[in-house]
Amino acid sequence: MRLHTLALQAFGPFRTRQSIDFDTLSQGGLFLLHGATGAGKSTIFDAVCYALYGNVPGERHQTALRSHHADPATLTQVELEFSMAGRRLRIVRTPQQERARRDGNGTTRSQAKASLEERHGDDSLGRALWKPVSAAHQEIAREIEALLGMNREQFCQVVLLPQGDFARFLRAKAEDRATVLGRLFGTHRFRDIARWLTDHAKESGQRCDDARRIVLRDIDRIQDTAGTPITDSVEEPAPTQDSIDTTHPTALAWAQAVHGRAAEAHQAAAAALRDARAHHSIRESRAAQVRILAERQLRHRTAASALTALRAQAPAFEDLQATLERGRRAEQVRPLIQALDDADHDHQKARHAEAQARTRLADTQRNDTDEELTATEDRLKNDLGRLDALRHDEQRSEELAASLAKLKAELDQAQSDHDEIADWLDQADTRRAEHTARIDRAHLAQIQADRLAAALPALEQQLAAARRRDELAANVAKAQSDVDELKKAVIHSAAHARGIRDRRIDGMAGELAARLSPQEPCLVCGSPVHPRPATTAAGHPSREDEARAEEAYQQADQACKDAEQDLVRLTAEAASAQELADGQATADLQQRHRAAQQAHKDLLVAAADAVPANEELRAFDETRATRTSELASLGRRIGDYLGRQETQSAEQEILTLRLADALAGSPTIAARSAELTAEAEALARARAAIQQVAVAAGNLDRAARAVATEIVAAGFATPEEARHALIPGAELAAKEGEMDAWRTAQATHTATLQDPDLAEAAAAEPADEQAAEAALAAAADRSEAAAIAESTSRDRCETLLGHIDDLTQGIGRLAPLLEEHHVAKHLADLAAGTSGDNQYRMHLEAYVLAARLEEVAKAANTRLERMSSGRYVLSHTDARTSGRGRSGLGLEILDQWTGQTRDTTTLSGGESFFASLALALGLADVVAQEAGGSQLDTLFIDEGFGSLDDETLEEVLEVLDELRSYSRTVGVVSHVADLRRRIPTQMQVRKSQDGSTVKAMAAAPAY
CATH class of the missing domain: 1.10.287 (Helix Hairpins)
Known part of the structure; x- marks a missing residue:
C-alpha cells in the first residue's frame, strides 16, 4: 500500500482544511515530521487510520475527534487517496457530529458518512475520473480489509508504530506476548482446537458420568422394586459406585438372584388368590337371594300403606269435582265478560283525557263547548299570519x-x-441612545480582548515551565533516592562477590583434590601418590557461583551509573524550567492564567455583541x-x-x-309565535278528547246488553257470579291432573297387592340383608387383598426383568465410554500444557506462535545487528519459566561481545529502542507475509530517537534508509534536533491559538 494524499479539516487540533502530499514527501524515501508538543503530529496518523477503518488507534472514541477550534458550520472530514493491488482509491469519511442548522438557529446532529471511489484514468482535460465503489460503512470495511489483508489492530502494528508500542512487546511476559501474536497472526483457530479438545474431554467425562449414573439408577430401581425382605435374602452384596466400573459380572449375578427370590414369592401369592376367589363366589350367590326377598317384602308393605292413605282422601276429591264443573260453564261466557270490562276501561280513560285537556286551556275557556273552542282556534291562526309579515x-x-x-x-x-x-x-429617542451605547461597549471589549490575547502565550509558557519544574523536582528527589539505593546495592553486590571469591580461594585445595585420579600426577606438586587429599567443605562456591556474583556486581554498577546520568539530566532540566518560570510559584501563575483566560473569554463574549x-x-x-x-x-x-x-x-x-x-311583551317574533301556536294546539287537543268520550260511551252500552243475555243461559244470575266461578287456565289443568293422578294411584297399588310372588314373600320370615352383605364384604376384602398381592408380585417380577435388561445395556455402554474419555482427557491435557507428558507446559497455540516468533526474531536480527554494530542478536527460547508460567514464547538477547545471553529488560533506554524497532520492523515483515504478502510501501515511526547516542542514531537511520531498497517510504516523528539536520525532507506541524497547520519543507532549516 502506498499513500498519495491526505486532507483533513476540523479534525483534532486542525481547524481549517490541511492537505499533505505524501508523493512529494516520499521522493526521498525518508521524511521527518516534527513540531511542538500537542501540535497534532500523532493526529495525522489517527486520520490515516480513521479514513481506512472508521476508527482511530487506541481507545479514543471517534466522537472526540472534532476540533474545538472549528467553526460550527465546518464539518469534520478526512479524505485519503492511496494505491493498493494495482488500484488507486479515494476514501472520504465524516463522523457523527453536531453541526449548525441552515436557518442559523441552534445545531442538529449529522450522521456519520463514508464513500469509497476508484480512479479510472483521466478525462480529455487531464482531470482524474473517479467512479463510486460503495457508500455503505460495512461494505467499505470489507473492501478495505480484503485489499490490505489485515484488520485495524494489525495495521497499527505493521504500518503505524505509535509511541511506546515497540518496547512493550519486547519486554512483555509470555502470556501478553501470546495475546499480541495471536491477534496479529490469527492463531485463534488453534486456541479453538484446544478449547474443543477440553470441551470434548468434559463432554466424554460427562457421558461417562451419565452412563455410570444410569447403571447405578438401574441398581437402585432393582432394590426399590424388590424390596428389603427380598434383597436381604440374597447372599451376594449389592454393587456400589466405587465397584461398578470393575465388577460388571458380579452386578448381573446379584440382579438374577434378586429376580429368583421375587419369582418364588409370586407363586405363593397366586395359590392364595385361587382360594379367596372360590369363597367369595359362594358368599356372593347367598347375598343375591337375600336381596331379592327383602325387595319383594318392601314393595308389598309400601303398596298397602299407600292404598289406605288414598281412600281417606275421597271426600276432598268429590268437592274438587263440583268446582271443576262450575268453572267449565263460566269459561263459556269469558269472552263477553272480557269485552264488557274493556269497554268500561276505554270509557273511563276517555273521560280522564278530556279532563286533562281542559286543564291546559285558559280559565275563561275550560267550560266552553266544542263550537266555542273551534271559533277561538280560528282567531289564533289569523294572528300567526300577521306575525310572519314582520320577520324581515x-x-x-x-x-x-x-x-x-x-x-x-x-x-x-x-x-x-x-x-x-x-x-x-x-420614548424612541431614549431607546436609540441605549442601542448606540451598547455598540460602543462591544467595540471597546474587542480592543481589550486583542491586547489580552497577545499577552496570553507568554503567560502560558511561564505556567508550562513552572509545572515542568514542579514535576522535575519530584523526579529529581526520586532519582537521588534511587541513586542512593543503587549505591548501597553496588557495595553489597561487590562485598558479596569478594566473599564468594575468597571462600573459593580458601577451599581451592579441596576443589583441586576433587580432580585427582589414582596414579596420575598432581596438578600442583606433580606427585602420582595422594596420601591425604584435601576435602571440599560443605557449601563451597563453584566457578559458576563466582561468575554469577561478579555479573550481579557489574549489573548493579551499570545500573547505578545509568541512574546517576539520569539524575544529572533531570537536575539540568529542572534548573532550565526554573529560569523559564522566572522563579514564580505555580499556583500564582495558574491563578493569573485562569483569570486572564476568563477575562479574555468574557471580553470576547462582550465583543461578539457588536x-x-x-x-x-x-x-x-x-x-x-x-x-x-x-x-x-x-x-x-x-x-x-x-x-x-x-x-x-x-x-x-x-x-x-x-x-x-x-x-305584546315577548322578546322576539319567534317567541310570540310559539306562544300562540301552543295555545292553538291546546284547543285542538281538547276538541279531540270531547269527541273520543262520546264514542267510548256508545261502545260501553252495547257490551252491557250482550253480557246480560248470555249469563242467564249459562246458569248464573249476575255477571259478578259468573266472573267469580272462572278458573285460570293453568289452575284448571292442574286440578284436573290432580284428580286423574288420584284415580291412577288407587288402581296401581290395588294391582300390586294382588301379585302372588309379593303375597308369598310377605308371608315369609323377614330377610336379614345386613348379615348377608357383611359376609359378602368380608369375602370380597379377602379376595381383593389376595389379588393385589398376586398382581404386585407378578408386576415386581416383570419390572425386575426390565430393570435387569436396562442394567445389562447400561454396563455395555459404560465400558467403551470410559476408554474414550481416557483418550480425550489425555489429548486435552497435552494441548493445554497441563499433562505430565508435556515437558515444557506449552499449550497448542503457544507452540504455533513459537514458530512465528522464531521467524520474527530472524527478520529482526537482519537489522538489529546493523543497529547495534554487530553486538546484539535476538533469539527465541522455549525454556520453561518458573512457577506456573508456560514456555515457548520467551525472548532473550545475546551479547556477542561477552558471549552471554541477557534478559530483554536489562537493555538500556537506547538499546531498548533500537532493539524494539528492529523487532517491530521484523514483526511488520512477517505479519505482512502472513496477511497475504501485501506490499506495504509506507511506514510511520513515532518517537523514541532521543534515547540514542550519535553513533547508534547514525546506524538506525542507515537501516531505515535502506528500507527504500524494498520500495518503502518511512516517516519519522521526533523532537530530536539532530534529525532535522540529517533528514532533508520534512513536514512541520505548527500550533497556534486558532488551531494547528501543516507545512512541508524540501530541506531542513539552519540551526
Whole structure:
C-alpha cells in the first residue's frame, strides 16, 4: 500500500482544511515530521487510520475527534487517496457530529458518512475520473480489509508504530506476548482446537458420568422394586459406585438372584388368590337371594300403606269435582265478560283525557263547548299570519345591533392602538441612545480582548515551565533516592562477590583434590601418590557461583551509573524550567492564567455583541418609521368608524318602535309565535278528547246488553257470579291432573297387592340383608387383598426383568465410554500444557506462535545487528519459566561481545529502542507475509530517537534508509534536533491559538 494524499479539516487540533502530499514527501524515501508538543503530529496518523477503518488507534472514541477550534458550520472530514493491488482509491469519511442548522438557529446532529471511489484514468482535460465503489460503512470495511489483508489492530502494528508500542512487546511476559501474536497472526483457530479438545474431554467425562449414573439408577430401581425382605435374602452384596466400573459380572449375578427370590414369592401369592376367589363366589350367590326377598317384602308393605292413605282422601276429591264443573260453564261466557270490562276501561280513560285537556286551556275557556273552542282556534291562526309579515324587520334590527357592537369594538381597539403607538414614539429617542451605547461597549471589549490575547502565550509558557519544574523536582528527589539505593546495592553486590571469591580461594585445595585420579600426577606438586587429599567443605562456591556474583556486581554498577546520568539530566532540566518560570510559584501563575483566560473569554463574549447590537439598531430605525406611518392611518380609521356608528343607530330606533306593538311583551317574533301556536294546539287537543268520550260511551252500552243475555243461559244470575266461578287456565289443568293422578294411584297399588310372588314373600320370615352383605364384604376384602398381592408380585417380577435388561445395556455402554474419555482427557491435557507428558507446559497455540516468533526474531536480527554494530542478536527460547508460567514464547538477547545471553529488560533506554524497532520492523515483515504478502510501501515511526547516542542514531537511520531498497517510504516523528539536520525532507506541524497547520519543507532549516 502506498499513500498519495491526505486532507483533513476540523479534525483534532486542525481547524481549517490541511492537505499533505505524501508523493512529494516520499521522493526521498525518508521524511521527518516534527513540531511542538500537542501540535497534532500523532493526529495525522489517527486520520490515516480513521479514513481506512472508521476508527482511530487506541481507545479514543471517534466522537472526540472534532476540533474545538472549528467553526460550527465546518464539518469534520478526512479524505485519503492511496494505491493498493494495482488500484488507486479515494476514501472520504465524516463522523457523527453536531453541526449548525441552515436557518442559523441552534445545531442538529449529522450522521456519520463514508464513500469509497476508484480512479479510472483521466478525462480529455487531464482531470482524474473517479467512479463510486460503495457508500455503505460495512461494505467499505470489507473492501478495505480484503485489499490490505489485515484488520485495524494489525495495521497499527505493521504500518503505524505509535509511541511506546515497540518496547512493550519486547519486554512483555509470555502470556501478553501470546495475546499480541495471536491477534496479529490469527492463531485463534488453534486456541479453538484446544478449547474443543477440553470441551470434548468434559463432554466424554460427562457421558461417562451419565452412563455410570444410569447403571447405578438401574441398581437402585432393582432394590426399590424388590424390596428389603427380598434383597436381604440374597447372599451376594449389592454393587456400589466405587465397584461398578470393575465388577460388571458380579452386578448381573446379584440382579438374577434378586429376580429368583421375587419369582418364588409370586407363586405363593397366586395359590392364595385361587382360594379367596372360590369363597367369595359362594358368599356372593347367598347375598343375591337375600336381596331379592327383602325387595319383594318392601314393595308389598309400601303398596298397602299407600292404598289406605288414598281412600281417606275421597271426600276432598268429590268437592274438587263440583268446582271443576262450575268453572267449565263460566269459561263459556269469558269472552263477553272480557269485552264488557274493556269497554268500561276505554270509557273511563276517555273521560280522564278530556279532563286533562281542559286543564291546559285558559280559565275563561275550560267550560266552553266544542263550537266555542273551534271559533277561538280560528282567531289564533289569523294572528300567526300577521306575525310572519314582520320577520324581515326583526332580522334587520338584529343585523344592525351586531354591526353596532362590532363597530364599537373596532373603534375601541383602534383608539387603544393609537394611544400605544403615540407612547412608543415619545420614548424612541431614549431607546436609540441605549442601542448606540451598547455598540460602543462591544467595540471597546474587542480592543481589550486583542491586547489580552497577545499577552496570553507568554503567560502560558511561564505556567508550562513552572509545572515542568514542579514535576522535575519530584523526579529529581526520586532519582537521588534511587541513586542512593543503587549505591548501597553496588557495595553489597561487590562485598558479596569478594566473599564468594575468597571462600573459593580458601577451599581451592579441596576443589583441586576433587580432580585427582589414582596414579596420575598432581596438578600442583606433580606427585602420582595422594596420601591425604584435601576435602571440599560443605557449601563451597563453584566457578559458576563466582561468575554469577561478579555479573550481579557489574549489573548493579551499570545500573547505578545509568541512574546517576539520569539524575544529572533531570537536575539540568529542572534548573532550565526554573529560569523559564522566572522563579514564580505555580499556583500564582495558574491563578493569573485562569483569570486572564476568563477575562479574555468574557471580553470576547462582550465583543461578539457588536453584530447583534448593530442589527437591533437597524431594526429599531425601521420599526420607528413604520409606527409613524401606522399612527396617521389609525387617525383616519377612527373618523370613519364614528360616521358609520351614527347612521346605523338612527335606523335601529325606527325598527324598534315598529316591532314593540306586535310582540305584546315577548322578546322576539319567534317567541310570540310559539306562544300562540301552543295555545292553538291546546284547543285542538281538547276538541279531540270531547269527541273520543262520546264514542267510548256508545261502545260501553252495547257490551252491557250482550253480557246480560248470555249469563242467564249459562246458569248464573249476575255477571259478578259468573266472573267469580272462572278458573285460570293453568289452575284448571292442574286440578284436573290432580284428580286423574288420584284415580291412577288407587288402581296401581290395588294391582300390586294382588301379585302372588309379593303375597308369598310377605308371608315369609323377614330377610336379614345386613348379615348377608357383611359376609359378602368380608369375602370380597379377602379376595381383593389376595389379588393385589398376586398382581404386585407378578408386576415386581416383570419390572425386575426390565430393570435387569436396562442394567445389562447400561454396563455395555459404560465400558467403551470410559476408554474414550481416557483418550480425550489425555489429548486435552497435552494441548493445554497441563499433562505430565508435556515437558515444557506449552499449550497448542503457544507452540504455533513459537514458530512465528522464531521467524520474527530472524527478520529482526537482519537489522538489529546493523543497529547495534554487530553486538546484539535476538533469539527465541522455549525454556520453561518458573512457577506456573508456560514456555515457548520467551525472548532473550545475546551479547556477542561477552558471549552471554541477557534478559530483554536489562537493555538500556537506547538499546531498548533500537532493539524494539528492529523487532517491530521484523514483526511488520512477517505479519505482512502472513496477511497475504501485501506490499506495504509506507511506514510511520513515532518517537523514541532521543534515547540514542550519535553513533547508534547514525546506524538506525542507515537501516531505515535502506528500507527504500524494498520500495518503502518511512516517516519519522521526533523532537530530536539532530534529525532535522540529517533528514532533508520534512513536514512541520505548527500550533497556534486558532488551531494547528501543516507545512512541508524540501530541506531542513539552519540551526
